[in-house]
Amino acid sequence: MLRLYAILNIILAIIYFMLYLMSSYSYSIAGILLVIICNAIIIVKIDKGLKFKLINYVFAGLSLVFAGFLSLWVFNVIRSSIAYNYFSNSWLYILITVLLIAGITAQFFLMLFSRRDSGAAI
Template sequence: MLKTLSYINITLALIYYVSYLINSNSFAALGILVIVTYNGFMIRNIERELKFGWLHYGLGVLSLVFAGILITWTVNIVLSSLDHNYFSNSWLYIAISVLFIICILWQLVLAWLIR
């Protein structure tokens, strides 16, 4: 399950980057890099049956921080969409963001419970 979630998170990270952050120089690009790196380590550890080290836990915490930032951005977009009534332009962003947040948090919880 963790391996599948890792592949899903990498795919969602790339979709999120290509769709919304291609010209960004903000923390979001760094967050995407952290997510991809963490999930790459997760896949490698599952395939080789390795234990997690401090680097993995550090990247997990940074992934959690990025998920929190993504939650804040998504809530701001939803509130702004409600105020200005432009959900037609923001539904796809909100859907991808919510799915991405759920997958990140689900993977971190499963990794914590299993490891």
């Protein structure tokens, strides 16, 4: 399940980057890169049957901080969409961002509470 969330997060991060951050040079690109690297490391750890180390939890925590920033950004977009009545242009952004936030959050908690006793992922 954790591997599935990692793959889903990589796909959503790439979609988010391709649709909304192609011309950006801000911290959001660093956050997307962090999410992709963190998930790639998780996939490798699961495939090799290795236990998670402190650095994995640090990367996952930083990804969760990025999800917090995404939450703030999507809240501002929703608030602006309500104020200026332009939801027709922002639904796709809101959907992709909410899915990415949910994926990062679910992955963090699955990683935190997964048992790696036998080397198999939950």
